[in-house]
Amino acid sequence: MSYKTIVVHLDTSQRVHPRLEMALHLAKHFGAHLTGVFAVFSPDPRSLYVMDGTADYYTAHEQLRAERRGAIERLFHAELRRAEIAGEWIAVDDPANLAVPLLGRYADLVIASQDDPHDPESYVGDYFPENLVMSAVRPVLLVPHATRVTSPGDHVMVCWDGSREATRAVHDALPFMRTARLTTIVAVNGGRGEPGARIPGTDIATVIARHGIRVEIRDVDASSGGPIGDTLLSEADALGADLLVMGAYGHSRWQELLMGGATRTILKSMTVPVLMSH
Template identity: 30%
Template sequence: MSCKTILSVVRVDQDEHDLLDAVELCREIDAHLSVVVVQLAPPPPMGDAGVIATVWLDERKNEETRLDSYVAKVCDMLAETGISYSLEGKFTEIASAGDQLGERARYSDLTVMGAGLTLDLDLKSRAIDGCLFNSARPILLAPSRGKISLKPKNVMIAWDSSLEAALAIRAALDFIAQAETVHIVLVDPKADIRKNGQEPGADVARYLARHSAVVNVYQLSSMGRPVADVLQQHAMDMSADMIVMGAYGHSRIRERIFGGVTRSMIEGSKVPVFMVH
């Protein structure tokens, strides 16, 4: 994956740590940083339209002013970094935020989502879903602690023989090939000629080995635990710098109602997660 433009999605008044992480990523690979500062518009009020409408319009105006002020602050900060960058503020309705951010992400090679987005769950959810489903580009989720890097030494691949997992590997191939160690992890795999083959993980391991990756294959038993917990624990045990995985092998609706690996990894991983749908 040749990464020349990195998109960073941030909220108004977000901790500068996330922006500085994105700056360092760009320095690491000599890439352009594109920053979008997002402010979700307050929803229309319910009640006496004549009385409440004025308050609502004033609130929207105040939020737009906050956005402009923060964009100016970010501009000053980025100007001091010496990197190539572009910056825009986006005041958007909640319902259309995901689509707008997804369309914006099409013009970047990778979208980075910092941990600071967790303080605005509406924005985080719409940003992640929008960029995954509407951009055809990967995203990198930063954990609340620790650094993110596009030159990881230890990479863990969550492999389930799905199309999404294959796309994730292809998008992260440059990172994988340059890593010191690559762990291919399968949870509760079943030998199946039509899917995993007679030796689950062997096919993808041979493929990556031809790209000079040093590969180990792990077939793990969940022992009744959620798959996401097994993956996260193994990533911590091997001191992974990045988890590579496909996103939403099932529909978003099903994952939200019944739970799923993608949703759990988005909500709780302590290791940077590189995702593709």
């Protein structure tokens, strides 16, 4: 298995260029078709008429967005030609929380960004990264809004606890591991989801190694310290990993999206790209 179809979410945010650069690099690396899906948050202008002057502001803002959209679309096509990558541009008017997961289902990998509270243009919908991970049914590579990594996958760190979600994430990330210099399995709290395991992480490490992947194991005890998510981020920093792989934990209750503690921490504080599967 490899990634032969990649979807990247594009918008008018400040970090759209690094995200596109990473998507182009990965499409070239894996020989994949790249689809750029442009989706932004567009409020109903009629809702702004209740305040004097807001209609004029909305019109001016839309013109600025149209200019930015044109610039990123021209860049997208120019970079496809330069890198000799097959691809297509899709601009959607539907809410991003609906459109991007739907289009992502027809891909092997979806690339999007972590929320950036300092950039209003990065907002495309409530809990967009969380909804994408939970509903796309495909692995999602989330790019931090502050990171030095431009080409992830040299040292892959797998967050392993023996769960269904972690197992799926491992297999979804195999294309990255096959070309990585090293993959490190970080077994959290003795791999509680591995009944009868001799040494935490050994069984999944054996499965990975059979793919010709160089793999090592580290056992981390997070039961008496701080949040597991913080422990994982500290391990990634100590190892020098440039890609985290983990299962995403969460479910919907009525209209509320409930995410697991480690998942919430990683989504908020990630400093390297994270591949998540649910």
